[in-house]
Amino acid sequence: KTRFSSFPDVLVITLGRFVLGSNWVIEKINSKIHMPEEIDLDAYRGSGLQPGEVELPEDAPAAAAAPQVNADALAQLMGMGFPEIRCTKALLATGNNGADIAMNWLFEHMEDPDIDDPIPVQGAPGGGGASEADIAQLTDMGFSAAQARKALQETNNNMERAVDWLFSHADSMEEDTPAPSGASAAVAEPADTKPARYKLVSFISHKGTSTHAGHYVAHVRTADGSWVLFNDNKVVKVPAIAGPLAEGYMYLYERV
Numbered sequence: 001k002t003r004f005s006s007f008p009d010v011l012v013i014t015l016g017r018f019v020l021g022s023n024w025v026i027e028k029i030n031s032k033i034h035m036p037e038e039i040d041l042d043a044y045r046g047s048g049l050q051p052g053e054v055e056l057p058e059d060a061p062a063a064a065a066a067p068q069v070n071a072d073a074l075a076q077l078m079g080m081g082f083p084e085i086r087c088t089k090a091l092l093a094t095g096n097n098g099a100d101i102a103m104n105w106l107f108e109h110m111e112d113p114d115i116d117d118p119i120p121v122q123g124a125p126g127g128g129g130a131s132e133a134d135i136a137q138l139t140d141m142g143f144s145a146a147q148a149r150k151a152l153q154e155t156n157n158n159m160e161r162a163v164d165w166l167f168s169h170a171d172s173m174e175e176d177t178p179a180p181s182g183a184s185a186a187v188a189e190p191a192d193t194k195p196a197r198y199k200l201v202s203f204i205s206h207k208g209t210s211t212h213a214g215h216y217v218a219h220v221r222t223a224d225g226s227w228v229l230f231n232d233n234k235v236v237k238v239p240a241i242a243g244p245l246a247e248g249y250m251y252l253y254e255r256v
Contacts, residue, residue, distance in 0.1 A: 003046025006192035011039070011253040018211055026211045032246035035203070039253055041196035067092055067119055068158050073099040082106055086115055096160045130157050138162065198253035205248045219244060 013035075021027040049055055069091040076099040077087035090102035090109075109115060130152035137159065138148035143166055151169075155161035201221045208214015218230045219241055229236045229244075238244075 004041070004044055004196075005046050007041060007045075007194075007196040007255065009255050011198050011255070013251045013253070015249055015251075017206065017249050028206070028208070028210050030209075030247075033248075035200070035245055035248060035251055037200045037245075039198045041198070045196060068156060068161065070096045070098070070160070073102060077102060077106070083116070085119065088119060089115070092119070096158070134159055134162070138166070141166075194255065197256050199256050200245075200251060201254045202252045203245065203248040204250040205244055216249075219248075 017029045069088050074087050090105045094101045094105050130149055135148045151162040151165045155165050204218050220228050227238050227241050229238050
């Protein structure tokens with residue numbers, strides 16, 4: 001079950017009074033909806049993980065990413081009649097260094113028993129760590145180690161794409177800062193122990209038969225509990241709100 005650990009100071013509820021009709025024209029729903037003047041949401045308050053409950057994972061498993069190769073070189077090799085899987089393997093094995101080098105690799109490995117086996121998919125970008133050799137190669141080009149790691153993370157540890165990424169993000173890239181560890185990483189927030197009870201303080205209504213006619217008015221509760229209607233430049237004290245309350249469009253509740 002899903003529960004709330006905290007509640008807002010102001011609760012806004014909007015009703016779907018405007019819909020797209022069958023003739024593709026926006027229509028207004030004029031149904032009367034009973035809205036309470038007080039709401040108690042304490043029944044939906046969570047109390048943390050209880051005995052016998054299993055905590056849901058924070059993030060869904062990352063989807064596997066297919067290996068990235070040079071599209072032009074791949075098309076060139078496939079144009080020579082080589083199957084796509086062999087061309088992809090050749091480009092990956094030669095570091096995406098062009099069709100000529102990959103073609104030489106193909107001729108040397110045509111008899112390999114696993115030449116047509118599926119290519120193992122890699123984890124999602126950033127899932128695996130970058131090799132120190134790749135980082136060193138990028139730092140030799142003048143980039144910092146943090147920038148090199150960031151580029152490799154963003155490009156699934158592909159050196160060729162990492163270099164392109166570094167140059168294309170040179171103006172906006174900032175140094176990575178190490179993530180806080182231990183107790184300093186988590187900042188405890190004060191527990192929300194205030195009752196989750198709300199009182200209606202205002203509601204907005206649309207006056208008119210359709211979205212193309214009429215205007216909006218607002219009812220506001222005053223400090224003494226009475227209600228005031230704001231209708232353009234007219235402000236009127238109203239004796240009761242039972243009728244207008246059922247025709248509202250947006251309701252604002254304040255926590256008490």
